[in-house]
Amino acid sequence: MSVRSRNGGALICGRRAMLQGTALGLVAAALFHFPLEGASEAADREYAYRPVFFSDDEWQTLSSFVDRLIPADAEGPGALEAHVPEFIDRQMNTPYGHGSEWYLRPPLMKTSATLGYQFLFTPRDIYKQGFPALHSAIMQRYGKPFHQLDAGERDRIIGQMEKGSLTLSPVPSKLLFGQVLKNCKEGYFADPIHGGNYEMGAWKMIGFPGARADFTDWVDRYGVRYPLPPVSVGVHGVQGGV
Amino acid sequence: MVSRNEKHTDVVIVGFGWVGAIMARELTQAGLNVVALERGPRRDTWPEGAYPSSIDELTHNTRHALFLQPSQSTVTVRHRDSDVAAPYRQLAAFLPGTGVGGAGLHWSGCHWRISPVELRLRSHYEERYGKDFIPQDMTIQDWGVSYEELEPHFAFAESVFGTSGQAYKVNGKIVGDGNPFDADRSTPFPLPAMKNTYSAELYSKAAAECGYHPFRIPSANASQAYTNPYGCQMGACTFCGFCSGYACYNYSKASPNVNILPALERESRFELRAECDVLKVETDSSGKKATGVIYRTSKGEEVRQTADIVILASFAYNNPYLLLLSGIGQPYDPKTGEGTVGRNFVYQNESGVTLFFGQDKFTNPFIGAGGNGVAIDDFNADNFDHGPLGFVGGAPIWVNQAGSKPISSAAVPKGTPQWGAHWKKAVKDNFQHTISIHAHGTNMAFRDCYLSLDPTYSDTAGRPLLRITFNWHDNDVKMIRYVTDRMADIGRAMKPESMSVETKEFGEEFDLRHYQTTHIAGGAIMGTSPKDSVVNRYLQHWDVSNLFVIGSSAFPQGIGYNPTGIVAALAYWSAKAIRERYLKSPGPMVQA
Numbered sequence: 146m147s148v149r150s151r152n153g154g155a156l157i158c159g160r161r162a163m164l165q166g167t168a169l170g171l172v173a174a175a176l177f178h179f180p181l182e183g184a185s186e187a188a189d190r191e192y193a194y195r196p197v198f199f200s201d202d203e204w205q206t207l208s209s210f211v212d213r214l215i216p217a218d219a220e221g222p223g224a225l226e227a228h229v230p231e232f233i234d235r236q237m238n239t240p241y242g243h244g245s246e247w248y249l250r251p252p253l254m255k256t257s258a259t260l261g262y263q264f265l266f267t268p269r270d271i272y273k274q275g276f277p278a279l280h281s282a283i284m285q286r287y288g289k290p291f292h293q294l295d296a297g298e299r300d301r302i303i304g305q306m307e308k309g310s311l312t313l314s315p316v317p318s319k320l321l322f323g324q325v326l327k328n329c330k331e332g333y334f335a336d337p338i339h340g341g342n343y344e345m346g347a348w349k350m351i352g353f354p355g356a357r358a359d360f361t362d363w364v365d366r367y368g369v370r371y372p373l374p375p376v377s378v379g380v381h382g383v384q385g386g387v
Numbered sequence: 388m389v390s391r392n393e394k395h396t397d398v399v400i401v402g403f404g405w406v407g408a409i410m411a412r413e414l415t416q417a418g419l420n421v422v423a424l425e426r427g428p429r430r431d432t433w434p435e436g437a438y439p440s441s442i443d444e445l446t447h448n449t450r451h452a453l454f455l456q457p458s459q460s461t462v463t464v465r466h467r468d469s470d471v472a473a474p475y476r477q478l479a480a481f482l483p484g485t486g487v488g489g490a491g492l493h494w495s496g497c498h499w500r501i502s503p504v505e506l507r508l509r510s511h512y513e514e515r516y517g518k519d520f521i522p523q524d525m526t527i528q529d530w531g532v533s534y535e536e537l538e539p540h541f542a543f544a545e546s547v548f549g550t551s552g553q554a555y556k557v558n559g560k561i562v563g564d565g566n567p568f569d570a571d572r573s574t575p576f577p578l579p580a581m582k583n584t585y586s587a588e589l590y591s592k593a594a595a596e597c598g599y600h601p602f603r604i605p606s607a608n609a610s611q612a613y614t615n616p617y618g619c620q621m622g623a624c625t626f627c628g629f630c631s632g633y634a635c636y637n638y639s640k641a642s643p644n645v646n647i648l649p650a651l652e653r654e655s656r657f658e659l660r661a662e663c664d665v666l667k668v669e670t671d672s673s674g675k676k677a678t679g680v681i682y683r684t685s686k687g688e689e690v691r692q693t694a695d696i697v698i699l700a701s702f703a704y705n706n707p708y709l710l711l712l713s714g715i716g717q718p719y720d721p722k723t724g725e726g727t728v729g730r731n732f733v734y735q736n737e738s739g740v741t742l743f744f745g746q747d748k749f750t751n752p753f754i755g756a757g758g759n760g761v762a763i764d765d766f767n768a769d770n771f772d773h774g775p776l777g778f779v780g781g782a783p784i785w786v787n788q789a790g791s792k793p794i795s796s797a798a799v800p801k802g803t804p805q806w807g808a809h810w811k812k813a814v815k816d817n818f819q820h821t822i823s824i825h826a827h828g829t830n831m832a833f834r835d836c837y838l839s840l841d842p843t844y845s846d847t848a849g850r851p852l853l854r855i856t857f858n859w860h861d862n863d864v865k866m867i868r869y870v871t872d873r874m875a876d877i878g879r880a881m882k883p884e885s886m887s888v889e890t891k892e893f894g895e896e897f898d899l900r901h902y903q904t905t906h907i908a909g910g911a912i913m914g915t916s917p918k919d920s921v922v923n924r925y926l927q928h929w930d931v932s933n934l935f936v937i938g939s940s941a942f943p944q945g946i947g948y949n950p951t952g953i954v955a956a957l958a959y960w961s962a963k964a965i966r967e968r969y970l971k972s973p974g975p976m977v978q979a
Contacts, residue, residue: 214806220815241450247476248457250844254473259898260464262477300807307805326806334793335445351818353753353793356439358627358636360754367585370749370819378439 192228192343198237198269199230202290203276207233209292211329213299221350222343224329232332232341233325242268266316268324275321278313279306338379348375389681392691396422396658399680399694401665401709402701404489405951406937406958408643408651409544410698412617413962415656417970422692424663424682426701427455427486431644435492436634444792448632451478453493455485455702460850462704463841466858466896468721474844474852480899481734481907482632483702487661488644490702490905491951495631495757495789496607496640498550499948500541500956502768503534503570505829508779508944516774522862524834525779526724526731527944531915531924532960534570540959541952542574545605548641548955549613549621551758552576552605566602568764581610581624586750586822587761590786593880599763604785605952606758607641617650628790630757640757663690666848668697668713670931677715677934683848695973696965699911699936700958704732706940707838707910707921708853715931716921719837721856727921728911729838732855733945734897735906736782736828736863738871738890741798742883744820752821755790762787763877766826766870767947778865782828783947784874793818795902801887824878826870827904830945833860838910857897864891906950908942913957916979923977925964926957932975937961 196204208230217223224230236242244267253263266274283291283302291299305311309319332341334348336355342348348355355375363371398414400407403425411421435441435453446452456478463472484490504511507529512521521527545552554575555565562575580603583591591601608624615621624639638645651657662685669678669691679693699706710716710728717726744750762785764770773779791797798821799813841854871890878886914920917929926941928934937958939950946953968976 215811216808218808218811220808220812239450245458246451246456246478248461248474249476250474252843254471256471256473257466257896259466259896259900260473261475261479261899263473264476303806329806331445331449331794334797335449336443338443339445348793351793351797351815353818356442358438358442358629359625360627360751361623361625363751364582364584364626364754367588368749371751371754376439378443 194228194231194234196230196234198234198242199272202280203272204230204234205290205292206276206280207272207325209299210303210325213296213303214326214329215333216296222346224333226343227333227341227346228343229329229332229341232335232339233328235340236328236331237269237272244268244270264320266320268328271316271321271324275313275316275324278316279318279321282311282313336379337377345375345377389689389691391688392693393422395693396420397694398422398696398698399424399692400698400700401680402426402489402699402705403487403643403659404484404700404702405491405643405955406700407489408491408647409955409958410700410937410962411651411657412647413959413966415651415654417966418656420656421658422694423657423659424665424680424692425487425659425661426664427661429661430486430488430492430634431648432634432636432638436636438636441634441636442627442629444794447629448792448795451482451632453484453486453632453634454478455483458847460846460852462853462855463844464855464857464897464899466856468835468856472841472854472856475899479901480903481905482902483905487648487659488642491643492634493632494951495787495949497758497787497949497951498545498548498605498607498641499952500570501534501946501948501953502568502770504769505946506530506532506534511769512773512779515769521779525862526832526834527779528914528919530913530943531920532913537956537960538573540956540963542572543959544952544955545574546577547615547617547646548607549578549609549615549646550576550605550607550641551578551581551610553580553603555602564602566762566764567600568767568770576605578610578613581606581608581756581759583761584751584754584759584788586752586788587759587786589822589881590824590877591761593877594761594763596880597877599765599877601761601763604758604760604762604787606756608756608758609639615646617647619646619649621645624756626754626756626759626790628753628755628792630755630789664848665709666712666850668699668709668715668934670713670715675931677931695933697934699934700938703907703939704838704853704855704910706936706938710911710921710936711838711840711853712850715928715934718839721835721837724834727917727919730919731832731909731912731943732836732838732857733830733832733907733909733942734857735904735945736780736830736859736867736891737903738826738828738867738874740824740871740874740878740889741887742822742824742878742881743798743800743817743885744822745884746816746820749819750822751819752788752791755788757789759789760785760787766873776865776869778862778869779831780829780863780866780945781947782826782867782870784824784826784870784877786822786824788823791818791821798823800885822881822883824874826867826874827947827949828863828867828870829947830863831860832909832944859891859895859897861893864893864895867891906939908939908945908950911936911940912943913941914943923975925976926961927964927969927976929975929979933973935961935965
């Protein structure tokens with residue numbers, strides 16, 4: 146097995162280290178041998194990414210969270226196989242992660258939910274203040290951290306966060322859930338140049354051709370499946386493969 | 388503090404989107420020196436549109452690379468006067484543009500004219516349905532300009548945009564299977580209609596079976612190579628599916644950058660200054676004459692640019708915003724109904740139906756073009772009898788397959804969870820097998836929907852934010868529910884396995900959390916009297932006659948079609964009046 150670090154740093158297998166002895170470790174270990182359609186070479190390649198933004202604890206929480214949002218199964222890659230955690234970690238070091246897009250000036254008003262986001266948190270704040278609160282709440286209830294819960298337990302917690310019935314502070318659970326879900330789907334479906342959608346696995350699963358860009362010959366092939374595999378806008382993804 | 392004065396110019400234009408580019412072209416041709424000030428950066432097909440980085444969904448659609456970020460400037464929103472407004476902190480419901488080309492660089496390309504009755508909406512409804520038909524609090528009115536007056540400008544704008552379409556009637560003669568509800572045209576479209584996608588073809592057939600009149604949407608995505616009257620060139624659209632939110636890599640989508648700027652750049656009388664954010668319009672001591680503008684550069688320097696003519700050509704609500712910041716005209720007061728600046732703020736009132744066909748039928752929704760598709764106008768404008776229905780307005784209904792991308796538009800049947808194995812399977816099972824139909828409905832103007840300055844929030848430059856007070860009214864909910872039922876009938880005739888319907892409920896609040904459309908209008912409306920409009924029929928300010936305020940801000944109420952076509956025609960109409968009348972005898976072109 147060759148080991149490669151995408152961010153050019155030392156070959157430290159952050160996730161493997163943190164996976165030891167965890168429930169997630171069992172899931173993820175299996176994942177590494179999951180035969181990726183059309184990417185058999187890649188299936189044998191060990192994946193290593195060292196998070197820059199997330200601490201090891203947060204990385205465990207994030208990984209075990211997105212693993213339930215988009216689980217691995219026979220339909221196609223799960224969020225972990227798609228390298229969604231790497232995507233999210235990398236996004237946190239972009240202007241977006243720092244909240245530079247959003248209007249974050251006070252004061253806060255009590256308003257109808259229909260007026261949209263009314264917090265002063267940046268995406269980084271949501272994770273950095275949300276995950277420790279989640280950790281405490283889960284420790285209190287289960288006596289073990291989130292990533293050590295089994296899949297059904299994690300699903301129950303995530304479901305409570307989705308409804309907002311799990312009380313977290315200062316980042317409400319519904320907000321944290323929404324942020325993770327949004328970033329998770331972004332990482333799953335975005336072009337692989339951003340670190341997720343590994344080998345365009347999600348695009349292959351749904352049949353999205355990515356940056357093909359010219360459908361002049363197919364626009365009036367009515368009802369016929371588009372035959373070409375996806376391409377990425379980045380050099381690494383262009384090889385495609387069916 | 389103004390730190391320096393720029394050399395005086397004949398004309399200063401605020402904002403360089405479609406209106407700015409058209410006015411700059413027309414007025415330099417008239418021999419005037421023109422300075423255009425654009426808040427955002429320089430942008431063009433290269434590098435913003437360069438393939439392949441230009442068609443990256445995350446960067447452009449999700450992270451809004453080409454849009455005005457709320458951190459730089461935003462608005463506040465509330466539903467009613469008694470509420471406190473809160474800032475629009477994250478882009479969602481609408482996406483204001485910025486930069487050279489404005490929203491014209493990253494629009495879709497649906498390029499419409501207008502139904503003649505919509506230009507005299509109040510008169511028309513009163514004549515056909517009686518004065519009592521229009522609710523008391525509905526402040527709709529006539530535009531003060533007729534379709535016949537605008538027709539040559541629609542025709543010329545289409546020649547500039549390289550619009551693809553099929554005409555129905557040219558000079559009174561039926562010429563093809565275009566929209567039978569269209570008004571007469573003086574010219575056919577400059578390019579033939581685009582090819583139909585499978586979805587548009589299926590929709591067209593089903594709509595005809597239902598007794599309606601399908602036609603191909605006029606599209607500013609070129610169906611073949613084209614050179615416009617300015618000598619600017621376009622390439623044939625390849626249906627890449629990345630229009631709205633993206634700069635076209637292929638020179639196929641009309642934009643100020645592709646279709647006008649190359650001609651302007653050869654013009655010595657024209658100067659474009661990017662990253663110049665106009666703070667206010669200055670007037671002389673009489674308040675009747677604009678003397679120029681003050682703007683802030685990217686270095687934070689405040690500069691005065693004096694000019695004989697000032698043209699506001701910025702995004703929809705930024706025109707009235709600048710008037711409010713500059714203290715020009717009387718701000719609208721919903722309690723008394725007096726004042727005009729900010730009055731009749733409107734939006735677009737939409738609904739949709741998604742059809743799921745199952746795995747054997749490949750609709751390939753990732754193929755697309757922003758202006759492509761098939762529509763029916765049977766329920767738009769006053770093409771149907773409103774008498775028994777009891778509402779004002781309508782909607783074109785269309786399949787406008789602009790290209791589904793997986794982050795933003797992986798449709799799943801209603802009731803599917805948001806996450807987990809079921810969600811994943813639903814996305815997989817449906818991505819290549821869906822068709823969306825939309826109703827792009829009118830939004831009428833109401834007494835309590837308006838723009839004003841926010842008392843609490845400010846932007847990075849210290850300006851108070853613009854405050855939007857807006858909510859849906861029963862008239863518009865009634866309309867969209869009626870039209871949605873007709874749309875669902877067509878959907879069922881397309882024989883999907885299942886169908887999801889998104890419509891509005893009575894009492895539903897305006898919801899900013901989900902993208903609807905950036906078709907915002909009103910607030911500095913045109914009309915026949917200074918009592919109820921900001922500008923006259925030539926888009927000239929009633930009180931400050933050397934100030935022109937042009938854009939969708941001039942719409943007295945919402946229209947059924949996308950706004951760009953009528954905005955471009957209004958700009959050419961105003962430019963003609965300036966060239967042929969105003970320059971010979973500066974002063975009000977309409978006596979109040």
